[in-house]
Amino acid sequence: MTQAIMNYGEKIKKDSLAYNLHSWSPQGGLAPKVITKAEGIYFWDADGKRYFDMSSQLVNMNIGHGNKKVVEAIKEQTEKMAFMGPGYAFDVKSEAARKIVEVAPDNMGKVFFTNAGAEANENAIKIARMYTGKYKIFSRYRSYHGATYGAANLTGEKRRFPSEPGIPGFVKFFDPYLYRAPIAFSDEKEATKYYISQLREQILFEGPDKIAAIFLETVTGSNGIIIPPEGYLKGVRELCNEFNIMMVCDEVMAGWGRTGEWFAVNHWDIEPDLITFAKGVTCGYVPLGGVLVSKDIAKFFDDNTLWCGLTYSGHPLGCAAAIATIDVYKEEKLLENSKRMGIILGEILENLKTKHKCVGDVRYIGLFSGIELVKDRTSKEPIVPYGNDPEKIMKKILGMLSSEGFATYNHDNILIVAPPLTISEMELMEAMDIMDKVLDYVDNMIS
Known part of the structure; x- marks a missing residue:
């Protein structure tokens, strides 16, 4: 990564923090990623890092980027x-x-x-x-x-x-x-x-x-x-x-x-x-x-x-x-692909639920799914309280996913998994391997 590109990215971030109001956040202490490119199910930041877009941005990029x-x-x-x-x-x-x-x-x-x-x-x-x-x-x-x-x-x-x-x-x-x-x-x-x-x-x-x-x-x-x-x-x-x-x-x-x-x-x-x-x-x-x-x-x-x-x-x-x-x-027969990949995603999610004690429930229909994280499966106590996350636990989990190239968002104790409908089986498996890896860490977190 050249110094010029790095400086360009820093300028975008600096101007964004100086002039933009960012949704749903206290404005102090924000550090938004600078995104420079998007194609298919991926996007890239100013450092050249590639991310799986596993929430289709805000569950809207159904046909993927750059069609x-x-x-x-x-x-x-x-x-x-x-x-x-x-x-x-x-x-x-x-x-x-x-x-x-x-x-x-x-x-x-x-x-x-x-x-x-x-x-x-x-x-x-x-x-x-x-x-x-x-x-x-x-x-x-x-x-x-x-x-x-x-x-x-x-x-x-x-x-x-x-x-x-x-x-x-x-x-x-x-x-x-x-x-x-x-x-x-x-x-x-x-x-x-x-x-x-x-x-x-x-x-x-x-x-x-x-x-x-x-x-x-x-x-x-x-x-x-x-x-x-x-x-x-x-x-x-x-x-x-x-x-x-x-x-x-x-x-x-x-x-x-x-x-x-x-x-x-x-x-x-x-x-x-x-x-x-x-x-x-x-x-x-x-x-x-x-x-x-x-x-x-x-x-x-x-x-x-x-x-x-x-x-x-x-x-x-x-x-x-x-x-x-x-x-x-x-x-592109994307409704059919949503059904096919949805079945595979459902199987992956059920396996994650079986494997990880932090997973209380998984819910899915097509390529629309959520992973509900808990401290204890028996009591179903959520990993963070409803409407509150004082220790920024979910932010840490999202940060770990992001650092591995898996981009999504959460709502309270639930991780959203909703990739573009264009995703292939290989891409889906690769992305969900990252989720599996991060959930290992979450299991240790609640031990």
Whole structure:
């Protein structure tokens, strides 16, 4: 590494700390890595060190870094028409919406484009309220739906706290988190019966005539890759039908092949009223998100004003990127690869759980997985308390992974493993060997 390159990297870091505010962190003492290159499932820092991108950045780089088809589509659109206001119809906006609706559940009718997932959830809240004439919004405690004001109130975990006191009408309920359930259920069906009965009782106490929507991440993402038990989503759907409540599935992380299906709801054969999406629709090449609405909701707005609007709704570059990205999923058979590699990843994770006493639980569906770290398997005491890590234990574990070239992130005591859908078996095995090595250290840490 030449001195010039090293100096360049130090200048980038210095300027970043001087002029950028960095997310979710106290600003003093930060030392962000300077990244200079990314390709496929890898990225490189200013020192030339290569990292496996084992979280797909923020679970959005599903097609990997540097896909030429998407890059060219963006370049061509920039030259043709870099921007057009949302009130106009133009080719890439129409085509992107059509292609999205075509791979969505059969009941979906139209798309309202946003810039990202938080805005998608913000607008889904408004659409549900406009459509039903009701105002209360249910969401789960272990959830993250975005950091804008409405999305933060929708969020259940601690990242909502800076937005409180919150907006009236937001109500939280508990997830079917079976690993930490208060009851030892005999099977998933029994757990589903319990959690659906609890939710039904809460609906009755809050007033069904006041509840516009129930929001839920189809598969809970950052808060631990919590996969719904058998029958749970159908139970929520039935409650929504019974009480005329909109079922809104947040697929910002779980959508776009991450679980091996276009949308995670396909695993459980349900049709929500609204689906919010972002991330994998363009894989971050250009920001884009949106709200898919059912045909019934779309028809409602034929005669009723849609009080939603954004300067960059349906941005041409984002729509061009979405068209190309959807084509890449199909041409490179990435949903199929997500399923295949997901089976292999699941086997690796189960082996890690057997081998390492620090692993309390592993959860996985497609290439969407989490490793839950504990101090003791019997008591299930987490390696760090919920919402707090005073000794920076998880930071140390992430640091060890990073030093070996494995890049990911954690939420509380859970390590996220969600590589790009392009990953090969050899790459997956090599990366998870690093995880195995680091978990040896964690085993010794808790001894």
